[in-house]
Structures are given as structure tokens and as C-alpha cells.
Amino acid sequence: MTSRSQSMERSTRMTEPLYFCMGDYLAGLFTGLLTAFAVRAIVGPQWDMVVAMLVGMAVGMLLHLTLLLLFIPLLGTFEVMMPSGIIGMYGGMLFGMRDAMQQDVISLSQALAVGGLFGFVVVFVIRWSDRQLRGVVFAKPDSHPAC
Amino acid sequence: MPLTAREKWDWLSLTYDLMTFGEDRRQGGEKRRLFAKIQGRTLLVAVGTGNDLKYLPSDCNLIAIDISPRMIQRACTKAHREGGNIRMVLTDVQRLAFGDQTFDTVLTVCTFCSIPEPLQGLHELYRVLKSGGRLLMFEHVRSKIGPFALFLDFMTYLTRKFGPDLNRDTVGNVLQAGFQLQREENVYLDIVKAIEATK
Numbered sequence: 001m002t003s004r005s006q007s008m009e010r011s012t013r014m015t016e017p018l019y020f021c022m023g024d025y026l027a028g029l030f031t032g033l034l035t036a037f038a039v040r041a042i043v044g045p046q047w048d049m050v051v052a053m054l055v056g057m058a059v060g061m062l063l064h065l066t067l068l069l070l071f072i073p074l075l076g077t078f079e080v081m082m083p084s085g086i087i088g089m090y091g092g093m094l095f096g097m098r099d100a101m102q103q104d105v106i107s108l109s110q111a112l113a114v115g116g117l118f119g120f121v122v123v124f125v126i127r128w129s130d131r132q133l134r135g136v137v138f139a140k141p142d143s144h145p146a147c
Numbered sequence: 148m149p150l151t152a153r154e155k156w157d158w159l160s161l162t163y164d165l166m167t168f169g170e171d172r173r174q175g176g177e178k179r180r181l182f183a184k185i186q187g188r189t190l191l192v193a194v195g196t197g198n199d200l201k202y203l204p205s206d207c208n209l210i211a212i213d214i215s216p217r218m219i220q221r222a223c224t225k226a227h228r229e230g231g232n233i234r235m236v237l238t239d240v241q242r243l244a245f246g247d248q249t250f251d252t253v254l255t256v257c258t259f260c261s262i263p264e265p266l267q268g269l270h271e272l273y274r275v276l277k278s279g280g281r282l283l284m285f286e287h288v289r290s291k292i293g294p295f296a297l298f299l300d301f302m303t304y305l306t307r308k309f310g311p312d313l314n315r316d317t318v319g320n321v322l323q324a325g326f327q328l329q330r331e332e333n334v335y336l337d338i339v340k341a342i343e344a345t346k
Contacts, residue, residue: 016173020169020172020173061301065305072166072169072170073165073166073167073168073169074168074169075169075173076169076170076172076173076174077166077167077169077170078170078287078335078336078338078339079169079170079173079335080169081302082295082298082336082338085298085302086294086295086298089298089301090294126336129292129336130335130336133333133336133337134333134334134335134336135332135333136330136331136332136333137331137332137333137337138328138330138331139329139330139331140328140329140330
């Protein structure tokens with residue numbers, strides 16, 4: 001098995017421009033904010049929690065699909081799709097449930113702040129996961145090393 | 148009525164370069180690293196608009212194929228710009244118009260997410276590859292991580308209507324087609340992979 005560290009040293013993605021890193025976080029922040037705002041605007045305080053969760057997920061996914069068209073050309077397909085989809089799908093569910101239960105006690109600005117923070121954290125976790133997963137997962141001993 | 152693969156990719160050729168602008172800049176270096184392993188007579192499957200031609204070694208002897216006439220048209224312009232020994236052929240990877248054991252290397256880039264019958268396509272590649280020849284793939288596959296996999300499954304219901312599937316087990320298909328896996332490298336998460344196999 002070729003060592004992962006050897007492969008990572010050679011990976012060009014380790015030295016990607018700062019523009020991509022900042023772009024990832026800004027896109028995540030924006031997606032989180034917008035998802036929280038849209039879910040808040042649609043889900044009412046007395047909604048059944050299950051319905052609120054499903055509606056939140058649908059709203060989040062719709063937003064995610066729309067934002068893909070904006071961010072993919074700038075930041076790359078999967079680098080946008082994974083965080084944006086996780087924020088839209090799972091974030092939408094969480095925000096939907098929260099807004100059904102706590103809309104009266106949580107202000108709009110607090111809800112948006114949590115949305116932005118959620119987006120930021122998702123991007124951080126996915127970028128961290130990428131660093132852990134990137135590299136050789138299988139190599140026959142006699143196969144050529146990375147050029 | 149669902150679009151055929153050719154119709155899908157004819158349509159997508161209009162926005163393909165725009166939509167892959169960022170990806171090209173992020174993953175271009177990884178593609179160049181993989182393409183450097185090309186040896187001898189090479190078949191490039193699904194050349195698309197020719198975005199990846201710039202990552203090929205300058206001395207390669209290449210036949211590039213695609214199912215979409217519009218993609219081939221755009222790729223021809225880029226091939227002319229890049230120079231080198233590149234021939235374009237309009238054909239379907241599931242029914243290749245080449246004899247057995249014709250190529251030393253077969254290269255695919257984000258191809259086996261879109262082919263309607265991936266195993267049939269891989270069997271065809273196996274047929275046209277010489278014994279000991281190399282299959283080099285830069286492909287995206289289904290993640291093995293639960294939340295990512297669930298999301299990719301969900302997205303595939305939408306994306307397959309106008310483009311690729313996002314949840315294929317391409318490494319498994321390569322093995323099923325009879326190839327021997329030599330190397331598997333994650334390029335982005337466990338989704339985008341560089342795969343090397345031999346016949």
C-alpha cells in the first residue's frame with residue numbers, strides 16, 4: 001500500500017488558491033442564511049413538526065438547486081454540491097423543526113445567525129473530511145507511484 | 148418522453164464550458180497527474196467539449212470519441228488549438244467501432260456516470276484494450292459515507308433526467324468487467340476518484 005502522506009504531498013489540491021477556500025465558506029454562509037430565511041418565511045409557529053421538517057427540507061433543496069447554478073461555475077461541481085446540498089437538505093429540516101417549535105422565542109436575526117453558522121460549520125466539516133479522505137485508498141505494491 | 152444520451156449531451160454542450168470552469172481550475176492538476184500515465188495508442192472516451200485535452204501529454208497518440216455531435220464539434224476546435232496527434236470519432240462507448248486489442252491505454256473522464264449501461268461500456272473497453280493495457284479513469288462515484296450517500300441518491304433522481312447519475316459504483320463495475328484494479332485515489336472526499344486498472 002502506498003502511503004497516504006506521500007500521495008498528499010503530491011496532490012495539487014493541497015495548494016489550491018485562497019480564492020477557492022474563501023469562496024467555499026462564503027457560499028456555505030450564504031446558503032445557510034438564505035435557507036434559514038426562506039424556511040422561516042414559510043413555516044408557521046403552530047405547524048406540526050413532521051410537516052415543518054418535510055417542508056423545510058423541500059425548501060432547502062429547492063434553494064440549493066437554484067444556488068448550484070450560481071456557484072458551480074465559480075467553485076466546482078462537487079465542491080459546491082456537497083456542502084450546499086447538506087445545508088439545504090439537513091439544514092432545511094432542522095430549521096423547519098426549530099421554526100415550528102420556537103418561532104415566537106427566536107428572533108429573525110438569531111435564526112439567520114444560526115443559519116449562517118450552520119452553513120459555515122458544514123463547509124468546515126466537509127473540507128476537513130476531504131483532507132482526511134483525500135489520497136490513495138488502494139495501490140498494488142507493483143503499481144507505479146503518482147507521477 | 149425522456150431524452151436520449153445523445154440529446155442530453157447535445158443540450159449540455161451549450162453550457163458545459165461555463166459550468167465546468169471552476170472544476171477545471173480545481174481538479175486540472177489532478178487530471179494532468181493521471182494523464183501523464185498515458186502510454187502508446189490511447190482511446191479517450193467521451194471527450195466532451197475538449198476541456199481536458201490541455202492536460203494531455205504533448206506526444207500522445209489519441210483517438211477521442213463522444214456520443215454527441217455538438218460536443219465533438221466543440222472539441223475539434225480545441226484539439227486544433229492544442230495540436231498533437233488527435234483524431235475525433237462520433238461513436239457510442241457501448242458499441243465501439245474498433246477491433247479487439249487496439250489500444251494500449253483507455254482514458255475516461257467523468258464518463259461512467261452518464262453511460263446508460265456502464266457494464267456494457269466497460270466490457271467494450273476491455274475488448275478494445277490490449278492485454279496488459281491500462282484503463283485510467285477520473286470519475287465520480289457514490290460516497291460510502293451515510294449522509295453524503297443519501298444526498299447523492301436523492302440528487303440522482305433529478306440529475307439523471309438531464310445529465311449524469313451521481314451514485315454509481317464505478318470501481319465495482321470496473322472489477323465486474325474483468326479489469327484488475329491497480330490503484331484507487333480519492334481526489335475529492337470519497338466521491339471524485341482517480342482509478343487505474345489493467346486488463
